[in-house]
Amino acid sequence: MSTPHIKADKNQIAKTVLMPGDPLRAQYIAETFLENVEKFNDVRNMYGFTGYYNGKRISVMGSGMGQPSIGIYSYELFKFFDVENIIRIGSCGAYTKDLNLYDTILAKDAYSESSYAFVQGGEKRDTLEASKVLNEKLSKIAEKLSIPLHVGTIHSSDVFYRENGEVALELAQKRNLLGVEMESFALFHNANVTGKNAACLLTVSDSLVTHEATTPEERQSAFTNMMKIALEMAE
Numbered sequence: 324m325s326t327p328h329i330k331a332d333k334n335q336i337a338k339t340v341l342m343p344g345d346p347l348r349a350q351y352i353a354e355t356f357l358e359n360v361e362k363f364n365d366v367r368n369m370y371g372f373t374g375y376y377n378g379k380r381i382s383v384m385g386s387g388m389g390q391p392s393i394g395i396y397s398y399e400l401f402k403f404f405d406v407e408n409i410i411r412i413g414s415c416g417a418y419t420k421d422l423n424l425y426d427t428i429l430a431k432d433a434y435s436e437s438s439y440a441f442v443q444g445g446e447k448r449d450t451l452e453a454s455k456v457l458n459e460k461l462s463k464i465a466e467k468l469s470i471p472l473h474v475g476t477i478h479s480s481d482v483f484y485r486e487n488g489e490v491a492l493e494l495a496q497k498r499n500l501l502g503v504e505m506e507s508f509a510l511f512h513n514a515n516v517t518g519k520n521a522a523c524l525l526t527v528s529d530s531l532v533t534h535e536a537t538t539p540e541e542r543q544s545a546f547t548n549m550m551k552i553a554l555e556m557a558e
């Protein structure tokens with residue numbers, strides 16, 4: 324079974340897929356944490372791997388950046404490869420001074436100005452929820468691992484470089500948004516239309532308030548707390 328963007332057999336992909344935006348973060352996770360790893364996709368270098376974490380099977384695959392990109396990969400995984408759960412593990416910019424670099428966020432829901440969900444399936448809401456079941460499991464795992472989580476609404480933006488950054492901070496205040504990333508709204512919508520489950524863990528990579536920032540290398544491989552929480556979802 325192949326789709327235009329994933330060349331793999333259904334049985335090569337686990338029921339639960341972790342999705343960082345960066346395919347090299349997917350490779351880092353597979354090489355660092357998984358055993359008996361098989362690479363199932365390299366179309367467009369959007370690497371996907373399946374392996375075992377503490378003896379339990381899980382897959383990890385890059386989504387690319389932005390809602391159109393995760394829109395394609397998550398739809399194909401849910402619809403054509405029988406994937407049940409996708410957990411995005413991404414980086415984000417903090418909208419509040421209460422968040423420090425490396426803090427971990429669990430998205431309760433994602434707000435977006437994006438037309439993705441409306442164009443894809445007529446969805447009129449601008450805020451879409453993550454799976455409550457997945458979020459409960461992820462919260463319990465984080466508690467067990469003693470990793471504090473900030474739980475709240477995130478912003479899925481289509482724009483990384485805004486001409487007027489203050490507008491985003493005003494929006495964040497008005498809507499009580501914790502931080503900004505670029506994919507979860509489309510992911511949550513695709514889970515809704517396919518009857519599957521999606522969640523999102525984020526690590527704060529930079530702050531739009533204090534302007535502190537991590538390096539590209541750290542974004543690829545140093546965000547281990549969210550990785551460890553998500554990997555415990557292996558079945």
Ligand SMILES: O=P(O)(O)O[C@H]1O[C@H](CO)[C@@H](O)[C@H]1O
Pocket residue numbers: 343344345387388389412413414415483503504505506542
């Ligand atoms: O680190 P990832 O998962 O790619 O997530 C964030 O980083 C990218 C922008 O630098 C966007 O994809 C955004 O959502």
Ligand SMILES: O=c1cc[nH]c(=O)[nH]1
Pocket residue numbers: 414415416417483503504505528529531
């Ligand atoms: O989308 C993103 C990700 C990290 N930092 C940002 O400012 N935006």
